[in-house]
Amino acid sequence: MSASPVYRIYPCGDHAITITWGNAITEAANQQVMALYRYLCERKITGVLDLIPAYSSLTVVYDLVALIKKNPGQTVYTMMESQLQQAVRSVELGTITVSNKITIPVCYDLSLAPDLSALAALHQLTIEEVIQLHTAPTYRVYMIGFLPGFAYMGSVDERIHTARKSSPRTKVPAGSVGIAGEQTGIYPLDSPGGWQLIGQTPLRLFDIDRTDPCLLQPGDEVQFWSISLTEYHQLKKL
Amino acid sequence: MSIQVIKAGILDTVQDTGRYGYQQLGINPGGVMDRTAMRIANALVGNDAGVPVVEMHFPAAEILFEETMLVSLSGADFSPRINGEEMPVHKPVCVRKGAILSFGKQIKGARTYLAVRGGWKADNWLHSYSTHLTVKAGGQAGRALSRTDRLFPQQLQPYGLLNKESIFEVLPWQAAVGAFYQEGSLRMIQGYEFDTLTPAAKETLFSSSFTISRESNRMGYRLQGPPLITTLTTELISTAVTRGTLQLLPNEQLIVLMADHQTTGGYPRVGHLISADLALLAQKNAGDPFSLSLVTVQEAENILHRQEMDLQQLQNACNFRLAQYLLGV
Numbered sequence: 001m002s003a004s005p006v007y008r009i010y011p012c013g014d015h016a017i018t019i020t021w022g023n024a025i026t027e028a029a030n031q032q033v034m035a036l037y038r039y040l041c042e043r044k045i046t047g048v049l050d051l052i053p054a055y056s057s058l059t060v061v062y063d064l065v066a067l068i069k070k071n072p073g074q075t076v077y078t079m080m081e082s083q084l085q086q087a088v089r090s091v092e093l094g095t096i097t098v099s100n101k102i103t104i105p106v107c108y109d110l111s112l113a114p115d116l117s118a119l120a121a122l123h124q125l126t127i128e129e130v131i132q133l134h135t136a137p138t139y140r141v142y143m144i145g146f147l148p149g150f151a152y153m154g155s156v157d158e159r160i161h162t163a164r165k166s167s168p169r170t171k172v173p174a175g176s177v178g179i180a181g182e183q184t185g186i187y188p189l190d191s192p193g194g195w196q197l198i199g200q201t202p203l204r205l206f207d208i209d210r211t212d213p214c215l216l217q218p219g220d221e222v223q224f225w226s227i228s229l230t231e232y233h234q235l236k237k238l
Numbered sequence: 239m240s241i242q243v244i245k246a247g248i249l250d251t252v253q254d255t256g257r258y259g260y261q262q263l264g265i266n267p268g269g270v271m272d273r274t275a276m277r278i279a280n281a282l283v284g285n286d287a288g289v290p291v292v293e294m295h296f297p298a299a300e301i302l303f304e305e306t307m308l309v310s311l312s313g314a315d316f317s318p319r320i321n322g323e324e325m326p327v328h329k330p331v332c333v334r335k336g337a338i339l340s341f342g343k344q345i346k347g348a349r350t351y352l353a354v355r356g357g358w359k360a361d362n363w364l365h366s367y368s369t370h371l372t373v374k375a376g377g378q379a380g381r382a383l384s385r386t387d388r389l390f391p392q393q394l395q396p397y398g399l400l401n402k403e404s405i406f407e408v409l410p411w412q413a414a415v416g417a418f419y420q421e422g423s424l425r426m427i428q429g430y431e432f433d434t435l436t437p438a439a440k441e442t443l444f445s446s447s448f449t450i451s452r453e454s455n456r457m458g459y460r461l462q463g464p465p466l467i468t469t470l471t472t473e474l475i476s477t478a479v480t481r482g483t484l485q486l487l488p489n490e491q492l493i494v495l496m497a498d499h500q501t502t503g504g505y506p507r508v509g510h511l512i513s514a515d516l517a518l519l520a521q522k523n524a525g526d527p528f529s530l531s532l533v534t535v536q537e538a539e540n541i542l543h544r545q546e547m548d549l550q551q552l553q554n555a556c557n558f559r560l561a562q563y564l565l566g567v
Binding site for chain 1: 258259260261262263264265266267363364370372373374375380427429430472474475476477478479480481482483500501502503507510511512513535536538539542543546
């Protein structure tokens with residue numbers, strides 16, 4: 001893969017800086033983001049509080065007060081900008097970054113999939129075909145946002161791209177697997193939500209008692225596999 | 239050696255400066271809404287700036303002191319009373335065991351901060367004591383304080399001696415907080431999508447008054463003002479947002495993201511309020527109006543630097559006065 005030099009850097013408030021590779025969901029742009037994210041994670045730059053990778057951008061949140069005190073007479077933003085530019089130049093995009101591969105069991109039983117029938121009918125597919133299309137690809141976790149542990153994954157097979165529901169549900173149960181456009185995702189917590197719900201996983205995507213509270217990390221690769229309702233209930237008990 | 243909530247408030251939570259290092263997982267920083275007030279409340283009782291405080295909204299809790307403690311309130315003025323007698327804000331106050339703290343009415347501001355000498359003990363989740371209400375972690379069992387909850391100081395430290403009769407004793411100095419909450423327009427820097435506003439919308443942004451709507455909470459303040467038009471025709475893919483980000487919603491109105499904001503968003507970011515003005519905004523209530531003005535990133539940094547020096551000076555003065563006072567007792 002070749003490095004795309006086309007990026008822009010801009011302030012995201014007076015205490016954060018964003019680098020973006022454009023307004024499109026592409027694997028190439030996200031690979032740039034993840035490579036830079038991993039590079040910066042390893043370097044631990046003084047004053048950096050958070051690194052937030054998104055589809056095609058990375059945002060660095062910093063402790064502005066601490067950095068002002070440490071660098072009197074300098075504009076912190078300008079310093080961060082040049083550090084970011086330097087980092088982009090240093091990131092070796094050719095190197096293979098190892099992603100975690102995670103398989104997630106999903107039960108597509110209609111009792112757990114309130115939108116599956118309608119979605120299949122919309123695309124003139126059988127329910128089995130939808131399940132087959134949803135479980136076939138290896139998805140990429142492009143980013144995590146919206147809720148703690150909510151992974152935006154893509155890309156869904158074109159034949160089952162489906163727009164969000166026009167009126168969001170007030171409560172989607174934790175573990176629900178949904179589709180929104182070309183994205184798929186799993187609700188980590190009970191929450192309101194507008195994605196088309198096609199199944200549920202018995203796994204806990206988010207658990208405050210775990211050292212790593214989130215099952216999925218940005219950059220992970222995910223494969224779904226279909227399980228029966230009985231298996232779902234067995235796994236849920238674990 | 240605790241305080242006990244004898245009547246719950248509408249939303250009282252334990253908070254610190256927030257939970258950083260986890261936004262890549264969608265875990266937002268949270269923390270106090272008004273960092274200035276938190277620092278002042280802590281400074282008044284001799285604490286480091288970032289130790290946990292109780293953030294209280296109105297109507298606030300009623301609290302029984304089960305031990306004599308040195309405490310302070312800063313931020314909003316909810317006309318605090320101890321056993322019915324007026325308790326001043328922005329001053330260290332030694333409260334005797336058995337006394338009850340209650341609040342009369344909302345005189346000024348939106349959030350008051352209760353600090354105790356030594357800091358409040360609370361659950362630590364991912365290196366912060368802040369209450370994360372969505373995932374129910376940190377602070378007091380991840381939730382707002384409720385009746386019969388007890389809060390303990392991390393350690394009971396020396397306080398000014400009370401004379402035998404008094405229920406509480408006000409230490410003889412006050413933090414001058416006025417300079418940190420000077421009324422005026424709230425200052426913003428341009429957001430990445432600022433230039434997608436029509437020329438008329440840009441003009442409107444800086445010449446209009448915006449009012450904080452009732453749909454405002456710790457996640458964000460929805461504003462009511464003249465509609466703002468963007469020329470943006472494509473949808474934006476999600477990108478990070480920060481505290482103070484001004485997003486333009488599809489209904490052509492603005493929202494300012496506050497402490498419990500989501501980590502990412504897809505609405506146009508027309509601007510970002512500067513860090514130095516967030517305390518002032520955090521003390522505004524539904525119905526309060528304000529206007530916006532534009533500064534550069536460089537100016538935003540300079541303003542914050544000056545504010546920080548003033549705060550540092552105030553903290554030093556508070557520490558000095560308290561040390562002198564405790565030596566004298």
